[in-house]
Amino acid sequence: GIQVEQSPPDLILQEGANSTLRCNFSDSVNNLQWFHQNPWGQLINLFYIPSGTKQNGRLSATTVATERYSLLYISSSQTTDSGVYFCAVGPGGSYIPTFGRGTSLIVHP
Amino acid sequence: NAGVTQTPKFRVLKTGQSMTLLCAQDMNHEYMYWYRQDPGMGLRLIHYSVGEGTTAKGEVPDGYNVSRLKKQNFLLGLESAAPSQTSVYFCASRPADRAGNQPQHFGDGTRLSIL
Numbered sequence: 001g002i003q004v005e006q007s008p009p010d011l012i013l014q015e016g017a018n019s020t021l022r023c024n025f026s027d028s029v030n031n032l033q034w035f036h037q038n039p040w041g042q043l044i045n046l047f048y049i050p051s052g053t054k055q056n057g058r059l060s061a062t063t064v065a066t067e068r069y070s071l072l073y074i075s076s077s078q079t080t081d082s083g084v085y086f087c088a089v090g091p092g093g094s095y096i097p098t099f100g101r102g103t104s105l106i107v108h109p
Numbered sequence: 110n111a112g113v114t115q116t117p118k119f120r121v122l123k124t125g126q127s128m129t130l131l132c133a134q135d136m137n138h139e140y141m142y143w144y145r146q147d148p149g150m151g152l153r154l155i156h157y158s159v160g161e162g163t164t165a166k167g168e169v170p171d172g173y174n175v176s177r178l179k180k181q182n183f184l185l186g187l188e189s190a191a192p193s194q195t196s197v198y199f200c201a202s203r204p205a206d207r208a209g210n211q212p213q214h215f216g217d218g219t220r221l222s223i224l
Contacts, residue, residue, distance in 0.1 A: 004151075033212050041197060041218050048212035086151055088213070095140055095159055096167065097213060099151035 002027045002091055006100035013077050013107050021072040021103045023087035031090035031097060032063055034072050038083045046072070046085075077107045111135050115200050115216035122190045122223050130185040130219050132200030139205035141183040142167075142213070143175060145196040152199060158183055159205075190223045197221070 003026040013019055023032075034046040047054050047061040049070065054061055058077075063070040074081055084104050088097040116131045132141065139160050144152040144167075154167030156175040164175045172194060174186045183202075187194060197220050201213040 031211070035215075041220075043199065043215040043218075045212060045214070088152075096142075096154060096157060099153075101149070101151045 002029070002089060002098050004087065004089055004098050004100040006085075006087060006103050008103060009101070010104045011106070013105070015077060015079060015107055015109050017077050017107075018073070018075045019077060019105070021074070021085050021105075023070040023072070023089070023100055025068050025070075025089045027091050028068070029065065029089040029091050031088075032070055033088045033097065034061055034070070035086045035088065036081075036083050037086065037102070043086075074105075077105075079107050079109050081105060082107045113200055113202055113214050113216035115198075115219050117219060118217065119220045120222070122187075122221070124190060124192060124223060126190050127186070127188050128190065129187075130198055130200075130221075132183045132185070132202075132216060134181055134183075134200075134202040134214070136202060136204075136214065137180070138202035138214070139180070140203040141177065142201040142203075143173070143183065143185045144199045144201065145169065145194075146199060146218075147196050155185065155198075192223045195221060195223045 005024045032050045036044045051065045058075045060073045084102040086102045088099045090097040113134045142157045143155040158177040161180040200216040203213045204211045
């Protein structure tokens with residue numbers, strides 16, 4: 001099956017810093033999502049982005065499908081950004097997304 | 110606008126007991142999924158369904174059964190709970206799209222402890 005690798009596994013930032021999270025995948029996909037799991041365990045949809053670039057406030061994401069990676073940018077980080085960020089990808093014709101192991105982010109005040 | 114609702118939110122069981130987790134969605138989605146999440150891991154798929162009356166095994170199906178008798182509900186059953194099934198369980202749903210071009214929507218999770 002498709003392999004999904006996220007980096008870095010852990011990230012610690014001071015409030016106000018910027019960061020880039022990466023998701024590499026081993027096969028072509030037509031379904032890619034970024035999620036934030038908050039400290040209460042809820043999974044929050046951030047972006048559905050199988051290709052191209054999207055922005056939502058301080059967060060943006062870019063997927064380069066031909067090179068099999070996606071990036072999540074967090075600018076001017078806040079303590080509420082803390083949690084685990086997952087990407088999930090699905091190859092064409094698949095009902096089943098595969099999740100990466102996530103990037104754990106801690107933002108200190 | 111409820112979305113995906115999981116019941117219960119927390120449960121503690123003794124080894125050997127049985128229970129059923131309920132997932133309900135009000136978005137008329139065709140596809141539904143059950144995942145488990147263990148510390149340091151991403152989500153692993155237990156079972157999924159692509160429509161009413163259909164189910165299929167995912168990556169880690171052993172020890173679980175599922176049923177999809179109604180389109181809006183997807184039930185996950187543990188017939189004889191084991192400590193290895195202590196985990197957080199997530200349900201998700203997604204609109205039908207054979208090309209896979211639709212995002213998943215998740216419930217808030219069920220935290221299950223087996224003693």
